Amino acid sequence: MIVNSETLSDAKPPVTVKGTRDGLLFLLDEQADMDHLCEYLHSLLFGETASIFDGPVIEVVVDYGKRALTPEEAWRILGQFQARDNFLIKSWGGGTDARQSMFQRKSSARAQHIYHGLVRSGQPLMFDGDVVIIGDVNPSGHVQATGDIYVFGRLLGIAHAGMHGDTTAIIAAAEFAPMQLRIADVISRAPQLKATMEYAYLMDNQMMVAEMKQFMTWNKARRRHTNQERR
């Protein structure tokens, strides 16, 4: 079961404009109708509110996603951008760097979930993002998350953090007595471990367990590290 509380906004406009450090990024919806898209684009670039694009020459990246364009369609769109004097088309394609860096930033702001209740034996729970479980995870209960797992109760079962390969994910619990710990693809048994307020993390692909009071400093270091990687 994938639990995902992210709300999807309907009525998405066919063109999304984002300001980036180097200029403007135009994201064309890959599923929108071609005519609708062109109309929308025309009113955006030459309509009433088009004056917001006026000014000095600006670099423009146009990204059409996974849409397969015929040469005519490509010209139809490109022509509109070229018609604006102050637009300098820097890049045109389906998976531009600008778009990718955009998406990476989006995925790193992970979804967060709160789950109330007992996780019983044979009840696999899966979360996209970080999760806080308010309740116990019973023996053989199985919690999976693509991000961190925090158990506000007894962790007696199996926890799998960073299940899609995030080695910086952690597992923390108020009462830490797990049957098995998994972070990314590292699996470890926790023999006779019974402690309060502990968390598990990976260091050089080794499962480590530390007291929760060290978590703040550790987490700061982790944030710094991921921020660097993003740049």
Add this chain to the structure above:
Amino acid sequence: MGSVIVVTSGKGGVGKTTTTANMSTALALLGKKVCIVDADIGLRNLDVVMGLENRIIYDIVDVANGDCRLEQALIRDKRFEHLTLLPAAQTKDKRALTEAKMVDLVGQLKVNYDYVVIDCPAGIEEGFKVAVAPADSAIVVTTPENTAVRDADRVIGLLERDKVGDPRLIVNRIRPDMVKRGEMLDIDEIVQMLGCDLLGVVPDDEAVIRNANRGEPIVIQPNTPASLAYRNIARRILGESVPLMQLEEKSGLWGRVRKLIGGR
């Protein structure tokens, strides 16, 4: 309109059938009209524990197949007028009893009885699903062993998923002396882990086995600890608040003397 209770456990051998027989008899003793349904098809035992084995002519699969009327398959208990048993089949194909048929059948019984108690087979496969389908509420039986508690946890999860009212717990065959020595899971620990209401605790009692072999539920004998425990459970089902009985081993003369002089 009566209430339908399913008695289940996941693990086998924890005392579902014994609990069903005794709890139902205790309810009948308190003046309620009770029908016990044995849903453990192929391995029927309930009739043996109740001492009604030799009266079976038709069974639940016959009813499901339409080979007899429901009333023909019901067996009245030889001791209590209020108590009736619908026996399971021994050899017939159990696939005849589907969830829909079970719901229909129990729906008919519900009209004439205060309580319909279903004895569930072990496991969580088809038989479990059929037994649970018509239930309004569930009683989960466990013993103070890791395996039984684990299975109870799993079963409670399934019951919650199927939206069978709040499952209540009976901890069976507890041995106070072992708990005291820390060799057995204690009740608080079990209740905390399973996170559901405790309906009763039944002490391990040789008399239970002795009576079951004779085909007489233990509740008929008023003065054994297990009998008292089952009677209390029945009263709690009726909504009375009965405190848990003190589980203490019978201390001998020396124990009493030691208590007097202030020892443990």
